[in-house]
Amino acid sequence: MQPERRDDRPARKGGADGVSDPLTGRVLDRRYEIGVRIARGGMAGVYEATDLRLDRTVAVKVMHPGLGDDNEFAERFVREARSAARLSHPNVVAVYDQGDDDGTVFLAMELISGHTLRDVIRKESPMQPARALALLEPVLSALAAAHRSGLIHRDVKPENVLIADDGRVKVADFGLAKAVSADTHHTATGGVLIGTVSYLAPELVVSGRADARADVYAAGVVLFELLTGTKPHEGESPIQVAYQHVHTDVPAPSTLVPGLPAYVDALVARATARDRELRPADAAVLLHQVHRVSHALAEGVVDDPELTADLLPTRLRSEAAEAPSADDTAPEPFDRGALATMAVPAAAAAEPTTLLRTVARPPAGPPPSEPPADGPRGRRSRKGLVLLLATLLLVVGGGAAAWWFLDGRYTTTPGVLGKTEQAAVKALAAAGLEAEVGDPAYSETVPAGRVVASDPEPGSRVIDGGTVEITMSLGKERYDVPKLATMTEEEARDALEATHLAYGGTTEKWSDTVPFGQVISSTPKAGTTLKPDTPVDLAVSKGPRPVELKDWVGKDVDDAMQWLDSKGLTGKVAKEEFSDDVAEGDIISMNPPGGTTVHRGDEVSFVVSKGPELIEVPSVRGQGVDAATETLEDLGFHVVTESAAGSLGLGFVFSQDPEGGSMAPVGATITLSLI
Incomplete structure (x- = not known):
């Protein structure tokens, strides 16, 4: 009766034990590229994988080699896919796909990054009742959805409750789930007992028959463990633990954690009643009771005798034979007295005791001699017989009428x-x-x-x-992701809502082609078919990526123009100026200046040097040195004199350099040779 280890849940564990696994790197069904193994159970291993078709990360559960040859195991594995796929609930791990790749039977499901409720129990238990109920509430919500669909989980335990990094709570491993109406079951003695022994309902141990109340019992045990940090029943072997489930009530949590409100003890007692008739009918009923207790805790109620009495299963035992209570999970439509009153007409019910006593108790002593038929006693006998017959007819007619009213006309x-x-x-x-x-x-x-x-x-x-x-049925509800590119973020969110899809989040990206504030793309991409309310992420343009200008002052304008073009910027020569300091064709100044951040498409203007300004040098040959010097200096030239070869000391210009008629920049030196 030792259950298999079932930690094959689709949650990231961070290990890399799948590195040497032969499945790692294989592509199943030409779609799922298998990565590292993240968990291993008795029937299957779980791998992190990439869905190549939808470009998303999933968890793939792969049946162990050889088990696929066993029809019973394979059918159970496929049932898991079909059972879980029927559940579309935010607190249930979603199953996406199921397949068989050349004998490798697998499931593709949602990958949850996080930890399990078992990890929370190790770190936090015993915990405050409000915290325990807050953790249990999404679990019950998931189970309630399963029960409404006619499914039971059969293996509710902390290891199968996943808590994502963002706080979402998911119930995993519906592999043991089956239709409530199914006729197959397992027994503890004649078959295989499926489930984890610490959370088994007594009826599962005794007969193997399970309904929604078995999940309720397991949820009650989980609540006990959250409140106390321990399991209610311990033993050296699974058989001892199973025996205690059948013969010993789950103790009140306050016996281990004093100070808990009595109505919290009552809630645990109700959920874990050994007689399943005293438990809530399903997870939805238990969820309602959890809400009542949570409200009392939030209000700071220390003791609520009425709530405690409503929840205690002992009260239900005492009242079950008389009248159903408001919380009775399976009330009878009528009690026995009411049914008897409706079955017997009022006329006959007026004196039932007298009639029965007259018929059943004749006078003591020897029977009297029979009077004449036409005497008073004869008339009384006939009158009594007629009354008896009439009464019987009324009873039969009333019973028939009651049958017709209660059942016959249905x-x-x-x-x-x-x-x-x-x-x-x-x-x-x-x-x-x-x-x-x-x-x-x-x-x-x-x-x-x-x-x-x-x-x-x-x-x-x-x-x-x-x-x-x-x-x-309209079939599966699916919607295509609309084309969102070039829409504003607000327009895209409205379009998703109109298509019954959910907005996931926005990532801003630089774009040289999509204007600022418009949608670049979506994930999943446009045209992808999704379930309703599936989140779609948006990539929104931040405009062109900014560019930091280089300082081009003193550099060649052609080189600057080429660099600007490569960055998507526009260069412009605003004007050209003479410059004695900057060579012709080089940049004197730029706007914006170097070091400024600009965006693609922006314009940068330059002032370009024409080199120094040139003027014509006049001819001063034959002039006196003073007159020649004055003429040249008035034009901005610098004059230097020297004696010509064979000078006579007359002080007249014999020659000049540069010669008259040539062009020279202002400030240039003119050398005069004097004779």
């Missing part, structure tokens, strides 16, 4: 789920019922054009000739 709604509309109408007509087609609805499990629900539900009692409303 028929059972036939099961039409999964049928076509025509077949459903025909089946209802055969049962004496009329069909009315209501609004269609989407379904993850029922193909389009088939009945997905009926009201009343199959098996319900309905008046003969009544109407049953059937809901036809």
